[in-house]
Amino acid sequence: MDDTGAHPLDTRPADTHPVPTSAASAPAPRGTFDAVIAGAGAAGLSLACHLANAGWGDRVLLVDDGSHPLEHRSWAWWSTGAELLAPFASSAVEHLWLAGEGWRRRVALEPYAYRRITGPQLSAATDRLIGGRQGYRRVVGSVRSASRDGTGCRVEIELTEPDGNRTVEVTARWVFDSVGLGAQAQSRSPEAYLDFYGLHVECETDAFDPGTATLMDFRTDQSAGAAFVYVLPTSARRALVERTVFAFSDTYDRDAEITRHEDRVREYVRAHVNTLDYRVTGREIGTIALPRGPAATPAGPVIPIGARAGMVKASTGYGFERIQRHSAAIAGCLDRGVSPGSAARDHRWSRALDHALLRVIRHDPTTAVEIFAALLTRNSGPRILAFLDEDASLIAQLRLFATLPLAPFARAHAHLLSGGRPRGAPAHRI
Ligand SMILES: Cc1cc2nc3c(=O)[nH]c(=O)nc-3n(C[C@H](O)[C@H](O)[C@H](O)COP(=O)(O)OP(=O)(O)OC[C@H]3O[C@@H](n4cnc5c(N)ncnc54)[C@H](O)[C@@H]3O)c2cc1C
Structure with missing residues (x-):
């Protein structure tokens, strides 16, 4: 699987921007932090942005091991634009196509817009927001464990440095965990997931309206499970055309389907984009797990965030907007001196x-x-x-x-x- 980390609803080649600040020349983190954020993906970066924006914390450490490089990731969400990260989005469309057999409609989204941010853009936004707070740091390393120590935690981090790895231990009042510290391996079966396959196409003539994305078009083969096509134009001639199937691991044969996926996407381009004159400039292939069991819950100073905290919606695979709300709520709690364990909405x-x-x-x-x-x-x-x-x-x-x-x-x-x-x-x- 070429998991580009992109959602059916939002994938384009990422911009180039240097992603996490390496620990290379900086001294290793030591001592006591107000918070350690384990994992700097969507949730870790968003939380760092919100904490910095709230002016909370003198020492905050953000650690990522680079296992999901930001260069290849991006997130789409819809919002009214009031959230902290909205101004950093690379695009915002205000109309969507919705379609199925025998019907098609174009809807206006106002007061919402459909936005997208790439990993490098999110990283740059984070650097900008935490740049104003001296005690905030990003390092490359793997958070190994967090164990209770009085009212806080001892956190073991294996730092990735140019001359090899080295393990350090710091203490923190709060640990925000997007990586599953100490979590038991989950039973794998049966798993519900979205299986997506997209083609970046470039047409010879104008074929798309760049101001309108197609959120869901069910006019595609449904024999392997409920399926829809998503189209995100980046210009009048270029778009990502992506097909997504709701898959269940005990009944869905992903290996067999993956070969059919591309044919189905090409059928869609022929029938509904109405063109044969196009070339494929890239592919987006991946899965998004749809959460089944209960989300991880706060345990004293260790607060789950992101997908682990149940922020990915089981029926759509979207999580970015919920992550923003959770991050804002955590920052609000800390600002008021309230435990951030109570920040998650009851879903x-x-x-x-x-x-x-x-x-x-x-x-x-x-x-x-x-x-x-x-x-x-x-x-x-x-x-x-x-x-x-x-x-x-x-x-x-x-x-x-x-x-x-x-x-x-x-x-x-x-x-x-x-x-x-x-x-x-x-x-x-x-
Ligand atoms: C392919 C895909 C595309 C998605 N697209 C969208 C979308 O467009 N819109 C939307 O709303 N939702 C989307 N989602 C759902 C959800 O928003 C994302 O899964 C989101 O990235 C979850 O954020 P997270 O921080 O929990 O996890 P991640 O973003 O995966 O971040 C976890 C981070 O932890 C790091 N890490 C892992 N282990 C360690 C360790 N031991 N120590 C330190 N760092 C570690 C990883 O490198 C990673 O950067 C998508 C999900 C997937 C799987």
Whole structure:
């Protein structure tokens, strides 16, 4: 798998910007920190930005081992633009296409815009925001462990240095963990994930509207599972055209499907971009795990953040906006002198809905596509996005539910309770 770290909804070759500040010439970190942030991906970097912006902490250490290089990553999200990182996004589109068999609609997103930030841009934004705080540092290394020590933690870090690795121990009042320190290996099966395959295409003539992305177009083969195509134009002639399948590891044969994926994407370009004159300039292939079990919870001074903290939405694979909210809430708690362990929103209701939808997608993908069609055709763009982002008021949610066929949710639930499962599939939780 060539996991570029990009989402179905947001992938383009990354810009070049030097990513993490190496520990090369700086002295090794030692002593006591207000916080150690383990992992400098979406959550670690976002949190550092929010803490620095809030003016919190005299000594904050951000550690990343480079196992997921930022150069090849990017994140898309939608927002009203009020969040700290919105100004650092490389693009913001204000219209989306939504489509399925026999229908297609273009929706305005206002007050939202659909934004995208590359790993190097996020890294540069972080350097800029933490640049104003002297005690903030980024180092390259692997956080090995965090063990309770009084009200804080002892943190063991294996630093990556030009002349070899060296292990140091520091203490910290808080450890923000996006890497799973001390976590038990999770059972791998059954796993729900998004399996995506994208082609960067360059057409001979104008074929795309750069101001409009295609969020979900279900006019693609559904035989391997509920599937949709995403199109992100970067100019009138260039776009990423990406196909995503909701996959379940005990029933989905990824090796077999990967060879078919490209044909399906090319079929889509032929039929819906309406061109044969294009060349492929790159590929985006990867998976996004859709969380199943409970999220990691705070344990004293160790606070999970990011995907581990349940910030990736199980029915969409999006997590960036939730990570922003969580980061802002953590900074707010620390600023007020409150434990950041209480910063995570309660996602139980949304998680229950996500899992119900995933069950329908798994057991009855045809009906699932009908549910998506109802959601996407009977609601305004902002209402859809607010719902998907868990930003909708109760009234707005009820209005939206009134547009959906709810019987399949009940059937999927009953199916689960009766122990039913697809032919040949072992028992499962989803
Ligand atoms: C391929 C992919 C694309 C996605 N695209 C989007 C998107 O476009 N929009 C969206 O909203 N959501 C997206 N998501 C979902 C979610 O937002 C991302 O998974 C997000 O990156 C999660 O942030 P994180 O900080 O928890 O993990 P990561 O961003 O993966 O960060 C973890 C970091 O920890 C480092 N690390 C690992 N082990 C150690 C260690 N022991 N010590 C130090 N560092 C370590 C890694 O190098 C990495 O940088 C995507 C998910 C995937 C898998």
